[in-house]
Amino acid sequence: MSDQFTAMAEMPRNFLRDGTQFINRCTKPDKREFIKISQAVGIGFVVMGVIGYIVKIIHIPINNILVGAA
Numbered sequence: 823m824s825d826q827f828t829a830m831a832e833m834p835r836n837f838l839r840d841g842t843q844f845i846n847r848c849t850k851p852d853k854r855e856f857i858k859i860s861q862a863v864g865i866g867f868v869v870m871g872v873i874g875y876i877v878k879i880i881h882i883p884i885n886n887i888l889v890g891a892a
Contacts, residue, residue: 851859
């Protein structure tokens with residue numbers, strides 16, 4: 823019984839220790855890295871927007887054919 827309690831008590835300690843090690847290893851991105859990430863996110867937004875626009879352009883005529891001009 824004591825071993826189970828000790829094992830359960832160790833889990834939060836291990837989690838906190840691992841978490842603090844992770845936070846201490848993290849660093850803020852420098853200017854070049856930040857610009858690269860921003861460009862990648864911007865390109866992703868543009869690509870997703872273009873895909874959405876193409877799907878909408880294709881969907882409208884198909885919807886009108888199926889539903890009919892009511």
